[in-house]
Amino acid sequence: MLMLPDAFAPATALSARNAEPGWWFVVAGDQLLVRLTEAGVDLPIAPEWPFADWPIARRIDLGILSGRPCYAVEAANREPPSGLVFEGLRSLWTRLDEALIGVAGQALQLIEWDRNHGFCGRCGAPTQRRDDERARHCPACGLLAYPRLSPVVMVRITREREILLARAPRFAPGVYSVLAGFVEAGETLEQALHREVAEEVNLRVRNLRYFASQSWPFPHSLMIAFTADYAEGELHVDGQEILDAGWFAPGALPGLPSPMSMAWRLIQDFVAQRTE
Numbered sequence: 185m186l187m188l189p190d191a192f193a194p195a196t197a198l199s200a201r202n203a204e205p206g207w208w209f210v211v212a213g214d215q216l217l218v219r220l221t222e223a224g225v226d227l228p229i230a231p232e233w234p235f236a237d238w239p240i241a242r243r244i245d246l247g248i249l250s251g252r253p254c255y256a257v258e259a260a261n262r263e264p265p266s267g268l269v270f271e272g273l274r275s276l277w278t279r280l281d282e283a284l285i286g287v288a289g290q291a292l293q294l295i296e297w298d299r300n301h302g303f304c305g306r307c308g309a310p311t312q313r314r315d316d317e318r319a320r321h322c323p324a325c326g327l328l329a330y331p332r333l334s335p336v337v338m339v340r341i342t343r344e345r346e347i348l349l350a351r352a353p354r355f356a357p358g359v360y361s362v363l364a365g366f367v368e369a370g371e372t373l374e375q376a377l378h379r380e381v382a383e384e385v386n387l388r389v390r391n392l393r394y395f396a397s398q399s400w401p402f403p404h405s406l407m408i409a410f411t412a413d414y415a416e417g418e419l420h421v422d423g424q425e426i427l428d429a430g431w432f433a434p435g436a437l438p439g440l441p442s443p444m445s446m447a448w449r450l451i452q453d454f455v456a457q458r459t460e
């Protein structure tokens with residue numbers, strides 16, 4: 185699960201004095217710099233930037249994890265020092281320590297945000313990073329730019345012993361998942377969910393219940409998962425966002441999304457309940 189670990193204390197400006205050796209989260213797009221070892225995968229640990237010959241484009245203090253400072257860095261180029269490689273964050277899931285994966289997700293999002301807000305969106309002047317909060321400030325017009333979060337509602341719909349799973353064009357062949365969609369400006373989570381269900385599969389649902397949430401830093405989503413019961417309507421897919429959908433029994437599920445996803449958790453929870 186991608187989330188900040190409980191042992192993490194965010195900080196926008198870490199003190200340089202008496203700094204413990206820190207973890208360096210060097211990111212490039214959705215990739216993270218790692219060292220492949222006999223035992224698995226590691227991150228660079230050092231009190232200062234450990235690669236003197238490798239120029240930095242930007243560096244952001246993240247906070248403290250289990251007593252160690254954490255830094256996010258975008259290097260000036262994607263040619264890592266020997267012995268280190270960039271790997272996609274998704275491919276590191278279960279290979280890199282779970283707490284580090286959570287902080288790496290934040291590093292990806294903050295580097296992306298910082299890079300995209302170097303200039304004011306209102307007046308075009310160069311912005312400055314603030315030390316006292318996670319924001320960039322425009323000294324010319326005063327506009328503040330905060331890291332962007334895009335809420336996505338996700339819903340597991342069940343009807344008696346079956347679950348509704350649907351196939352979107354972007355999915356790998358054979359993979360079906362629960363429904364999901366972005367919340368639009370002005371909507372509540374509930375409104376977004378009812379709208380998505382009606383648009384994508386032509387159904388009405390009832391008994392919405394909150395399930396859990398998950399950070400999804402590809403590039404800046406917050407997944408908010410619900411469960412619901414089928415209420416009425418005839419299943420009909422929109423043919424655009426959803427290509428196919430059907431009701432599945434727990435013993436006859438199609439291909440499923442990645443185990444690191446909230447969708448997978450929702451589906452596994454259904455299977456566990458129905459096979460008790």
Ligand SMILES: [Zn+2]
Pocket residue numbers: 304305306307308309322323324325326327
């Ligand atoms: Zn401005």
